[in-house]
Amino acid sequence: xxxxxLVAIGWLFQMKMLSRSSFDGLLGILWPLFFATTAFFxxxxxxxxxxxxxxxxGSSVMGIWSSTSVAASSALQRERWYGTLEAIxxxxxxxxLVLIPITLAMSTVGIYSMxxxxxxxxxxxxxxxxxxxxxxxxxxxxxxVLAIGLLGFLLSVTVVRYRTAWALGNALEYPVWLVxxxxxxxxxxxxxxxxxxxxxxxxxxxxxIRQAALGGAPLWPVAACIGLAALYGIAGTLLVxxxxxxxxxxxxxxLT
Amino acid sequence: MTAxxxxxxxxxxxxxxxxxxxxxxxxWQSPTFYIPTMLAHPAFQILFFAYLGRFSHVRNDAFYxxxxxxxxxxxxxxxxxAMTIGGERWTQTLAPLLATPANRMALFLGRALPQIAxxxxxxxxxxxxxxxxxxxxxxxxxxxxxxxxVLVSTAACTGFGLVVGAFGLRLxxxxxxxxxxxxxxxxxxxxxxPLSALPHWMQIVGSGMPLTHGIAAAREVAAGASLSxxxxxxxxxxxxxxxxxxxxxxxxxxxxxxxxxxxxLELV
Numbered sequence: 001x002x003x004x005x006l007v008a009i010g011w012l013f014q015m016k017m018l019s020r021s022s023f024d025g026l027l028g029i030l031w032p033l034f035f036a037t038t039a040f041f042x043x044x045x046x047x048x049x050x051x052x053x054x055x056x057x058g059s060s061v062m063g064i065w066s067s068t069s070v071a072a073s074s075a076l077q078r079e080r081w082y083g084t085l086e087a088i089x090x091x092x093x094x095x096x097l098v099l100i101p102i103t104l105a106m107s108t109v110g111i112y113s114m115x116x117x118x119x120x121x122x123x124x125x126x127x128x129x130x131x132x133x134x135x136x137x138x139x140x141x142x143x144x145v146l147a148i149g150l151l152g153f154l155l156s157v158t159v160v161r162y163r164t165a166w167a168l169g170n171a172l173e174y175p176v177w178l179v180x181x182x183x184x185x186x187x188x189x190x191x192x193x194x195x196x197x198x199x200x201x202x203x204x205x206x207x208x209i210r211q212a213a214l215g216g217a218p219l220w221p222v223a224a225c226i227g228l229a230a231l232y233g234i235a236g237t238l239l240v241x242x243x244x245x246x247x248x249x250x251x252x253x254x255l256t
Numbered sequence: 257m258t259a260x261x262x263x264x265x266x267x268x269x270x271x272x273x274x275x276x277x278x279x280x281x282x283x284w285q286s287p288t289f290y291i292p293t294m295l296a297h298p299a300f301q302i303l304f305f306a307y308l309g310r311f312s313h314v315r316n317d318a319f320y321x322x323x324x325x326x327x328x329x330x331x332x333x334x335x336x337x338a339m340t341i342g343g344e345r346w347t348q349t350l351a352p353l354l355a356t357p358a359n360r361m362a363l364f365l366g367r368a369l370p371q372i373a374x375x376x377x378x379x380x381x382x383x384x385x386x387x388x389x390x391x392x393x394x395x396x397x398x399x400x401x402x403x404x405x406v407l408v409s410t411a412a413c414t415g416f417g418l419v420v421g422a423f424g425l426r427l428x429x430x431x432x433x434x435x436x437x438x439x440x441x442x443x444x445x446x447x448x449x450p451l452s453a454l455p456h457w458m459q460i461v462g463s464g465m466p467l468t469h470g471i472a473a474a475r476e477v478a479a480g481a482s483l484s485x486x487x488x489x490x491x492x493x494x495x496x497x498x499x500x501x502x503x504x505x506x507x508x509x510x511x512x513x514x515x516x517x518x519x520x521l522e523l524v
Contacts, residue, residue, distance in 0.1 A: 023432055034439040041449040042312045051312060164288045171292035174300035184307045 003097055010101030011108070018109055024071070032063035032113035033120055039183055040125045056121040056129055057213055058182040061206045063113020064148050065176050071106045072152030073169025075099065076160050086254050095244060096237040100153050107149035111141065129213055136219070137212035143222050144205030147229035151201055154236040160243050182206055201228040266362040273358070274366030277340050278374075280347075284336070294378050298328035299385045305448045306390050315450070318394075321386030322475045323447040327467055328382045329375035329410040330417070334438050336371040337417035342430030350425070351521045354512055364508050365501070367421075368414045375410035376403075394478040401477045408490055409470025412497025413441075416466045418504030425511035428523055446471055466500060469493040 018024055036059040043052045076099075079085040088098050121127035131137050155172075159165040178184065179193050180202040186194060197203045201224075208221035247253045279285070284293050306320040341364070344350040353363075383402070386392035394402065420437045424430035442448065444462040451459050451468070462468045473489035483490070515521040 023429055026432055027435055030436050030439070034436075034443055038443055038448055039308065041453060042308060042314050045312070045314045045449065045453045048312075055312075162288065164286065164292075167284075167289050167292040171296040171300065174297065174304045178300065178304050178307060184311045188307060188311060 003093075006093055006097045007101045007104070010098060011105050014102050014105035015108065018105060024109075028063075028067060028109055028112065029116070031066055032059070032117050035059055035062055036117040036120055037124075040121060040127070044125065052125070052127050053129060053214065054210070055183055056118060056127045057210050058206060059121075060114040060117040061110075061144065061202070061209060062177055062182050063117060064107055064110030064145060064205075065180075065182075065202055066173055067110040067113060068103065068107045068148050068152040069155070069173050069176065070166055070169040072103045072156045073159050073172070074166035075102050075106075075152075075156040077163070077165055080254060083254075089244060089253060094237070094240075096153070096233075096240045099156060099236075099240070100150070100233070103152035103156055104146070104149035106152055107145045110148070111145060114141070131213045132215040133212045133218065136222070137209065140205070140208035140212045140218055140222055140225075143225045143229075144202070144209060147201035147205055147225045147232070150229045150232040150236070154232040154239070157236045157239045157243060160247075176200065176202060179203075180206060199228070201225050201232065204228065266359040269358045270362035270366035270369070272366075273363060274369045277367045278370035284339070294331055294374070295381055298324070298331060298378055298382050301328060302382055302385055303389065306386070309448070314453075317386070317391040318478060319475065320448060321383065321390055321392040322478050323445075323471050325379055325382030325386055326406060326409050326471045326474050327441055327445065327447045329379040329406065330413050330438050330441055330467070331378050332371045332375035332417075333410055333413035333466075334417040334420055334434050334441070336374055337368055337414055338421045338424060338430045338434035340367045340371070341418075341421035342424030342434075345424060345428070345430075345521070345523075348522065350515075354515070354521060360509060360512070361505060364418065364505065368418055368501075371417065372407075372411050372414050375414060376407055379406045379410060392478075395480055398477050398480060401483045402474055404483070405470055405474045405477060405486070405490060405493075408494050408497070409467050409474070412466035412470065412493050412500065415497045415500030415504060416441075419500055419507060422504050422507035422511055425508060425515050425521070441465060441467055444468070464496065466493065466496055469496065 036056075039055045039059045040052065043055045076085060079088060089095055091098065118129060122129070155169065156165075159168055162168060179186075179189065179197045180200050181197065182202070186197055186203075189197075204221040204224040208218040208225060210216070211218035211221060244253075284290050302321060302324040305324055306317050309315055309317065309320045344353055356363075380403075383392075383406075387394075416437070417434075420433050421430060423433045427433065444454075444458055445465050445468040446454075446462060447467075451462055451472075454462065469489040470493040473486035473493065476486050476489075477483065
């Protein structure tokens with residue numbers, strides 16, 4: 001219960017901080033709309049209504065990854081700059097319980113991107129998304145947010161020794177959009193890309209959301225998403241201990 | 257003597273000041289920054305839109321490679337320039353810099369010059385990615401013409417970047433402007449969507465932005481056209497770039513004066 005409370009309070013505080021950043025706020029509003037508009041214009045030119053629907057759902061999920069990738073990869077660096085990293089590492093709570101709410105809040109912000117993109121598509125481009133399985137859609141969205149948040153957690157821990165981690169997170173934005181099939185079906189890529197896609201929860205998340213909205217069997221992708229999210233959480237938690245031990249030994253925790 | 261010294265001093269501020277500013281403030285020159293930001297990000301942008309183009313059947317790979325390879329020069333032209341001017345505020349050197357009697361034209365244009373070279377390198381890398389990984393195979397004879405167009409486009413884009421960077425004298429965080437500016441170019445300049453497919457008002461905005469005419473010229477040259485057949489487009493691009501440089505100079509002077517009046521040059 002204590003752990004859940006810590007995650008919930010940490011998530012709430014992080015949401016409040018994110019909502020007060022003019023940089024994050026403005027970009028959070030504009031970023032997904034830029035890409036959605038480009039995608040809508042491209043697909044509208046092809047006069048393929050099914051592709052347009054495919055693009056609307058895919059580009060709506062793109063924002064969840066965008067709001068997570070750069071921010072999560074630089075999450076620990078940002079705490080360093082604030083001068084709070086040593087303090088939060090020194091708390092008795094396990095560090096993963098402090099870090100997970102931070103990355104979960106980042107992916108939660110992506111829900112706005114998702115809603116904004118769908119509304120943008122509906123009102124400016126006339127793309128009406130009729131949801132075939134509303135209940136499963138309501139399950140698929142938070143599952144995807146959770147899985148992307150935990151992928152962000154794993155990413156933030158993995159790149160902690162990399163001082164320019166945000167640049168790495170920035171460079172990862174397009175590849176994940178690409179190999180997870182957000183806008184382009186995986187069948188268009190070489191075969192070697194598929195195992196990479198399968199290991200990434202956003203692949204299953206976007207598949208679950210699409211199948212819930214357009215019809216299909218979204219439960220399997222939802223289950224895959226949950227399974228991968230759990231794996232990311234466990235791997236990240238194990239890695240946190242190793243990273244913190246190493247940082248304490250080499251006294252590099254507060255180095256900017 | 258004074259008449260001789262002034263232009264020499266201006267040239268020194270332009271070249272030496274520009275290079276020093278690039279080395280001191282452009283922190284992305286470190287490989288750990290440069291590779292993911294200036295090489296990997298543009299490369300994946302090109303791949304992303306080329307594959308999106310394949311799926312949407314709008315145009316062939318060459319359309320997306322040329323459009324995006326020219327547009328990624330804005331990574332240096334917009335972000336780089338914004339960083340070198342906005343960076344002065346972060347490093348608390350803005351006020352001392354503007355206290356100097358240095359020629360302002362040389363001071364700020366000098367900061368743009370290394371970014372033009374940088375943008376050209378980023379753009380060339382984008383073309384290389386297209387050549388190696390996608391179906392983009394321009395005639396070898398077109399490469400010098402393509403290089404010239406990319407250079408003009410990158411310079412024009414850097415003028416636009418200076419306009420964005422000028423807001424670094426007015427705002428605390430210049431990236432609030434530079435990020436939307438970069439993506440505006442992606443949308444309005446015919447990078448991924450043919451201009452003719454955009455609404456009329458977007459075509460008008462796009463025709464006044466840098467890169468639009470350069471990208472159109474580069475596409476024709478990559479398809480084998482001669483330089484003379486696209487000279488109007490290239491001249492338009494150069495003229496638009498010159499207008500942005502002029503606008504940037506005026507904005508920089510305006511914001512400098514306002515910064516002094518409001519005592520806001522040291523705010524971070």
